[in-house]
Amino acid sequence: xxxxxxxxxxxxxxxxxxxxxxxxxxxxxxxxxxxxxxxxxxxxxxxxxxxxxxxxxxxxxxxxxx
Amino acid sequence: xxxxxxxxxxxxxxxxxxxxxxxxxxxxxxxxxxxxxxxxxxxxxxxxxxxxxxxxxxxxxxxxxxxxxxxxxxxxxxxxxxxxxxxxxxxxxxxxxxxxxxxxxxxxxxxxxxxxxxxxxxxxxxxxxxxxxxxxxxxxxxxxxxxxxxxxxxxxxxxxxxxxxxxxxxxxxxxxxxxxxxxxxxxxxxxxxxxxxxxxxxxxxxxxxxxxxxxxxxxxxxxxxxxxxxxxxxxxxxxxxxxxxxxxxxxxxxxxxxxxxxxxxxxxxxxxxxxxxxxxxxxxxxxxxxxxxxxxxxxxxxxxxxxxxxxxxxxxxxxxxxxxxxxxxxxxxxxxxxxxxxxxxxxxxxxxxxxxxxxxxxxxxxxxxxxxxxxxxxxxxxxxxxxxxxxx
Numbered sequence: 001x002x003x004x005x006x007x008x009x010x011x012x013x014x015x016x017x018x019x020x021x022x023x024x025x026x027x028x029x030x031x032x033x034x035x036x037x038x039x040x041x042x043x044x045x046x047x048x049x050x051x052x053x054x055x056x057x058x059x060x061x062x063x064x065x066x
Numbered sequence: 067x068x069x070x071x072x073x074x075x076x077x078x079x080x081x082x083x084x085x086x087x088x089x090x091x092x093x094x095x096x097x098x099x100x101x102x103x104x105x106x107x108x109x110x111x112x113x114x115x116x117x118x119x120x121x122x123x124x125x126x127x128x129x130x131x132x133x134x135x136x137x138x139x140x141x142x143x144x145x146x147x148x149x150x151x152x153x154x155x156x157x158x159x160x161x162x163x164x165x166x167x168x169x170x171x172x173x174x175x176x177x178x179x180x181x182x183x184x185x186x187x188x189x190x191x192x193x194x195x196x197x198x199x200x201x202x203x204x205x206x207x208x209x210x211x212x213x214x215x216x217x218x219x220x221x222x223x224x225x226x227x228x229x230x231x232x233x234x235x236x237x238x239x240x241x242x243x244x245x246x247x248x249x250x251x252x253x254x255x256x257x258x259x260x261x262x263x264x265x266x267x268x269x270x271x272x273x274x275x276x277x278x279x280x281x282x283x284x285x286x287x288x289x290x291x292x293x294x295x296x297x298x299x300x301x302x303x304x305x306x307x308x309x310x311x312x313x314x315x316x317x318x319x320x321x322x323x324x325x326x327x328x329x330x331x332x333x334x335x336x337x338x339x340x341x342x343x344x345x346x347x348x349x350x351x352x353x354x355x356x357x358x359x360x361x362x363x364x365x366x367x368x369x370x371x372x373x374x375x376x377x378x379x380x381x382x383x384x385x386x387x388x389x390x391x392x393x394x395x396x397x398x399x400x401x402x403x404x405x406x407x408x409x410x411x412x413x414x415x416x417x418x419x420x421x422x423x424x425x426x427x428x429x430x431x432x433x434x435x436x437x438x439x440x441x442x443x444x445x446x447x448x449x450x451x452x453x454x455x456x457x458x
């Protein structure tokens with residue numbers, strides 16, 4: 001296979017991993033909000049920070065693999 | 067006050083679009099530079115996300131086979147071996163592969179892939195080696211007012227006018243009018259939801275100015291990127307790197323004793339592990355934090371631009387299989403909705419950059435209540451609520 005194809009497979013794997021991670025974060029945050037609606041603001045803030053960190057990791061990997 | 071401000075905005079807009087009328091260029095060129103294949107579309111998109119020396123709205127080839135470009139030129143300012151040289155980018159006639167040579171100040175210049183090269187003495191045209199690198203031309207120091215520089219200056223002026231008028235209103239009465247009604251809730255949001263909870267009640271005032279500036283700078287530039295002017299300022303890695311370095315400098319120099327203690331000699335862990343932790347913490351503080359800040363903003367905005375441009379390009383690439391009307395309709399619907407998402411992303415990325423900056427500053431200036439601090443063995447005794455912040 002050409003090197004470009006490996007890059008594309010790697011990019012696909014990164015996106016799958018990031019997707020699973022984001023799904024976990026979003027799902028757990030929803031669960032937390034449903035259990036404790038009064039903590040919505042705090043949960044959302046923490047959720048966005050973790051999602052941003054995950055996204056930074058995913059973009060860093062895509063950026064280095066480009 | 068409001069009227070004069072909007073008049074200023076209208077004046078700027080009129081100047082910007084008025085200049086466009088004078089900038090229509092006639093140029094004879096063969097049809098092969100027309101966008102007619104996937105390769106050309108990809109080149110066009112990659113060219114769009116780069117910085118350029120002129121504003122370019124669109125080009126077309128008319129019936130007389132003339133290539134016409136719509137846009138307006140920007141000044142080119144170069145520091146060359148003969149001193150400062152300045153001319154308008156229109157002298158390159160939208161050429162980007164080095165075939166148009168501009169002679170100024172006794173030197174010859176050519177533009178290749180949005181970079182300006184100075185030809186060596188005696189050379190009359192640029193020659194390339196097999197990897198398409200120029201062999202007889204070298205890059206010059208380029209201080210041009212490029213598209214990104216223009217965008218940064220524009221946003222700087224807009225913020226200066228907008229916020230100084232908002233600040234003046236508070237001298238007379240407490241309720242803002244006009245633009246201030248839009249800006250005031252955002253300013254209060256940044257102060258009360260970002261700065262205050264992350265930095266802490268005692269010290270947030272000192273850093274709110276920086277956080278507000280960086281928030282509005284990124285937000286307005288992200289929104290400008292969605293206009294047909296085609297700014298991609300926050301998608302330039304140099305711009306996001308500069309912003310990340312500002313944050314790095316601020317939290318490094320405002321870090322207190324506890325912050326450096328936790329980086330260099332982490333209390334509460336076995337002594338053998340402390341040097342290992344110090345290496346990890348140093349890499350985190352000086353490399354990983356700023357790198358994640360700059361790459362996140364750069365990659366999000368660039369990716370957004372590529373997606374919007376690709377969906378717009380559907381009307382060219384799918385024309386054969388779907389017909390002109392079908393491909394245009396599909397492209398319009400998709401790019402409309404992705405643009406709505408991009409408006410959300412524009413805000414979200416500004417929010418995240420500001421939020422993480424506030425968080426990093428907050429970690430550097432956090433005061434430890436020493437009533438629970440260290441017992442005799444150097445172990446930190448603290449309840450879960452206090453250590454929670456250290457893990458975020």
